[in-house]
Amino acid sequence: MGPVPKPLIAGNWKMNGMRGSLAQIKEIAASNMLASGKFDALICVPATLLHSAALVTSDTPLKIGAQDCHDRENGAYTGDISAGMIADSLGSHVIIGHSERRTRYREDDALVRSKTIAAHKSGLIAVVCIGETEEERSSGRTLDVLRYQLAGSLPDGATGENTVIAYEPVWAIGTGRTASIADIAEAHRFIRSELCKRFNSEGDRMRILYGGSVKASNADEILHVENVDGALVGGASLTARDFLSICSAY
Structure with missing residues (x-):
């Protein structure tokens, strides 16, 4: 087994946040917890805030990312944003294949893989999301779903430096x-095994985050499960107080 990666606490603001929300970004960035170096912190903001958030955090440990990207560099794709545009706006990460994109916009593994390749080409770290639906879990297919999603969504060029995996059981997102803990441990152990089978030592270096109604009250227990290298946080990342409460688990 290779070196244990530094944990990552990532926030996904989804379609939330106005310019006034930069005050929350500044408060997170100024926290002594981030300065400790015990973990990395990332907030993925709406595209409208990407450059402004990156500017106000430029001299801090807080990283700023986007929530999606197109798989093409440019072209007639009205309303879309390319990985190069994210990098040009000083973003460092991008979430790809979130369950909301997979279900509502019918994004499949092949498209997620193509977007991940685009992110890597632009120097971005891809946070690639996988996870089963409630129907898939109830029918005992969770591990099969994770296997297929990992195989189809990750390109051969994925490494511990350019790729983070986020395991988000779809039925737990935004539902409370x-x-x-046993289910989380089993899923993360399986994901680690699959990553190591395909990517060898790089599989140990890829961080595997847990997402799905993570909040201050359950973060400490979840974040200390073996092979859980951090969290992808939704609603609880919208305020500095709640996000930092989760970070305090480290």
Whole structure:
């Protein structure tokens, strides 16, 4: 087994946040917890805030990312944003294949893989999301779903430097429901095994985040499960107080 990667606490603001929300970004960035170096912190903001958030955090440990990208460098794709545009706006990361994109916009593994390649080409770190639906879990297909999504969504060029995996059981996102500690441990152990089979030592270096109604009250227990290298946080990342409460688990 290779070196244990530094944990990452990532926030996904989704379609939330106005210019006034930069005050929350500044407060997170100024926290002594981030300065400790015990973990990395990332907030993925709407595209409208990307450059402004990157500017106000430029001399701080807080990283700023986007929530999606197109798989082409440019072209007639009205309303879309390319990986190069994210990098040009000083973003460092991009979330790809979030369950909301997979279900509502019918994005499949092949498109997620293509977007991940585009992110890597532009020097971005891809946070690639995978996870099963409630129907898939109830029918005992969770590990099969994770296997297929990992195989189809990750390009051969994925490394511990340019790729983070986020395991988000779809049925736990925004519902207040959280997978049991045993379920989380099983899924993350399986994901690690699959990554190491394909990427060898790089599989140990890829951080595997847990997402799905992570909040201050359950963060400490979840974040100390083996092979859980951090969290992808939704609603609880919108305020500095709540986000930093989760960070305090480290």
